[in-house]
Amino acid sequence: MKNIILLTIDTLRKDVLGIYQNKEDLTSFLNSLVDHALIFTRFQSSGPYTQASFPGILTSSYYLEYGKPKKLSPKRMLISEVLQKNNITTAAFHSNPYLSDFFGWNRAWDIFYDSMQDEVSDLIPYVTGDQVNRKVQSWLEQYVQSGNQRHFFLWTHYMDVHEPYIPKKEYLQAVDPSISISEQEMFDLFKNTLLKRDITDAKKVNLLRNLYRAGVRETDEYVKELFKILKENNILENSIIIITTDHGDEFAEHQGLSHDGKFYAELIDSPCLIIDFDRKKKEICQKLVSNIDISPTILHLFNLSPEDKFEGQSLLPVDQYQEKGAFGEAIGKKGNHEKPTDLPVYYYRKDNMKIIYFQDGERWEIYDLEKDPEEKSNIIDSHPRADELKEKLLPRINRWENRQ
Amino acid sequence: MDKEKRNQELIDKSKEVIKKAFEKHDPSKCAITWTGGKDSTSDLWIIRQVCVEENIPLPQVITIDEGDAFPEITDFLVTISKKWNIDLKWLCNFDVLTACLSHLGNIVQVNRLNKRNQEELKRIDFNEDSFTLEAESFAGNHLMKTVVLNQFIEESGIKLLFMALRRDEQAARKEDEYFTHKEGGHLMPEHDRVSPILHFTERDIWDNTHLHNLPYCSLYRIGYRSLGARSSSNPGDIEVPAWEQDLENVPERAGRRQDKEKVMDRLRKLGYM
Numbered sequence: 001m002k003n004i005i006l007l008t009i010d011t012l013r014k015d016v017l018g019i020y021q022n023k024e025d026l027t028s029f030l031n032s033l034v035d036h037a038l039i040f041t042r043f044q045s046s047g048p049y050t051q052a053s054f055p056g057i058l059t060s061s062y063y064l065e066y067g068k069p070k071k072l073s074p075k076r077m078l079i080s081e082v083l084q085k086n087n088i089t090t091a092a093f094h095s096n097p098y099l100s101d102f103f104g105w106n107r108a109w110d111i112f113y114d115s116m117q118d119e120v121s122d123l124i125p126y127v128t129g130d131q132v133n134r135k136v137q138s139w140l141e142q143y144v145q146s147g148n149q150r151h152f153f154l155w156t157h158y159m160d161v162h163e164p165y166i167p168k169k170e171y172l173q174a175v176d177p178s179i180s181i182s183e184q185e186m187f188d189l190f191k192n193t194l195l196k197r198d199i200t201d202a203k204k205v206n207l208l209r210n211l212y213r214a215g216v217r218e219t220d221e222y223v224k225e226l227f228k229i230l231k232e233n234n235i236l237e238n239s240i241i242i243i244t245t246d247h248g249d250e251f252a253e254h255q256g257l258s259h260d261g262k263f264y265a266e267l268i269d270s271p272c273l274i275i276d277f278d279r280k281k282k283e284i285c286q287k288l289v290s291n292i293d294i295s296p297t298i299l300h301l302f303n304l305s306p307e308d309k310f311e312g313q314s315l316l317p318v319d320q321y322q323e324k325g326a327f328g329e330a331i332g333k334k335g336n337h338e339k340p341t342d343l344p345v346y347y348y349r350k351d352n353m354k355i356i357y358f359q360d361g362e363r364w365e366i367y368d369l370e371k372d373p374e375e376k377s378n379i380i381d382s383h384p385r386a387d388e389l390k391e392k393l394l395p396r397i398n399r400w401e402n403r404q
Numbered sequence: 405m406d407k408e409k410r411n412q413e414l415i416d417k418s419k420e421v422i423k424k425a426f427e428k429h430d431p432s433k434c435a436i437t438w439t440g441g442k443d444s445t446s447d448l449w450i451i452r453q454v455c456v457e458e459n460i461p462l463p464q465v466i467t468i469d470e471g472d473a474f475p476e477i478t479d480f481l482v483t484i485s486k487k488w489n490i491d492l493k494w495l496c497n498f499d500v501l502t503a504c505l506s507h508l509g510n511i512v513q514v515n516r517l518n519k520r521n522q523e524e525l526k527r528i529d530f531n532e533d534s535f536t537l538e539a540e541s542f543a544g545n546h547l548m549k550t551v552v553l554n555q556f557i558e559e560s561g562i563k564l565l566f567m568a569l570r571r572d573e574q575a576a577r578k579e580d581e582y583f584t585h586k587e588g589g590h591l592m593p594e595h596d597r598v599s600p601i602l603h604f605t606e607r608d609i610w611d612n613t614h615l616h617n618l619p620y621c622s623l624y625r626i627g628y629r630s631l632g633a634r635s636s637s638n639p640g641d642i643e644v645p646a647w648e649q650d651l652e653n654v655p656e657r658a659g660r661r662q663d664k665e666k667v668m669d670r671l672r673k674l675g676y677m
Contacts, residue, residue: 097667097670097671097674097676098671098676100667102664102667103667116666116667116670117666119584120670122587122589122592122673125669125670125673125674126670162674163674163675164674190675191675194675195675335675336674336675336676337675337676
């Protein structure tokens, strides 16, 4: 049995990774892991932004399942709770306010670092990946020195790809040396263009995209550094590392920016790699899987029995994984803030067919992802299987009524 | 190592940092923040020593009255500043207190505030008509704490603030953070900050306090370990003096309500609020 490390990179689009055929060389370190990787090519996020997606990853449950309290519902079972009960050391290091102690994500971690007590700059309101790594490093060194015989589950999360898109200069240089822009200008672009979801100026959208890509390059360095720390502590070979994201990011593909309440590919087609250095050749899994399967996979890897409250199933062994289609739900927010008047959005995907329901206006959309991967043409009125797909989603949409 | 020796080394290190601070800035351009808590009291005590030894005038000492202070803290500040012959400057946003009739939890109507406070709210993109004055309210916190401090820095031409942060106080403080530079900008005048006691642990502070018979606020004796606003601080082990509690294993701020303000501030900066 090995230790399990879950590395989640906030807002990481699948299509920026070399492992997923991106040719821009933004992730040279991640690319170098390919021979040890099990690669999921059709991995879906259950939500398009942090609050909507992370219940999927760490509690194997959907966002709206327990109503929508601001804080994590005590009824949800965090993976850390299951593991701690089974004598596995649990450690978390991140800097996302929505996953902080305050919002109730600190349950059952032996160490929980959410950075909220630390100083951050005015422009970038989170601690950067190298600072997170330093926290991991000091914990890991202590763990190794203590001679602790227990296995551990380590969850590390980086925010650096996430807006306000203020990457370090050297990475921006590497992505496009012709761009010359100050941090304050980047921040103004975030404030005046991104936060306003203003896509009228294609040049500005393109600049945002380049800043984002620089953030990806920067984060690849932090991943490299983390692996170095693991290696130096003789942890790397004894660990299985799951790398994924909570959601992607939009650059005007569907008339928006950032990550709002939508279920299109740029937001929920996510990367997922399982790295194991005992694996000597890359393996690809094309099954349609979901981020609600992450926590059950972790239990499987620790030889623990499945948890009743978990809605997903273990991704491993891949040949035993049963495709049931992927669901997701969110609030149809437009802009970073979820307003009390915003209504839910639901989606279901089976094979290459995707159906989305916006409660606002009771709108349905269906896309054939094989013929229309960019999801431009809604075929709700012409698709012969529309009713069948609706039938699949309706019980989820109506599950509140049935319970009352 | 024995307690006295370690204590002297810690103090010597602090003195070095303080001297460096005075090399960077004239004492008349410096100010010392003093909350009446155990850390800033030790901090002030060491700075005073340096000033005496080096024949440097003691910089201006300031304290911020956020409108929610424990009376025990206020008494302590009054008594000790007299005893130590310190001309303590009390910073307070009286305009806001007047607007809420000096009562925490009351609603403050923005249009009843003076122009400067209204402008400050606009600067932080606060556009509501009113807010409740409490420790966790964004607008209230900004006006009662940040604005008064910034105003003081600006008007007194302060270049350096002495703070009393400790490295062990929070899960993560970077190494070598004695000095931090605050860029001037949207919400803050440019200045440096220094924390001479950064390397002290909570235990070291208590050792220092007892070894040198420093005064401390009576609340520590009845179990408080960390003193913030009245409404957000609770004692740790009730009736057990702070220094006799399990300092090494129970977080110092366990008695403080998780700092909602910080979380909200980050979300706001990301545009989520």
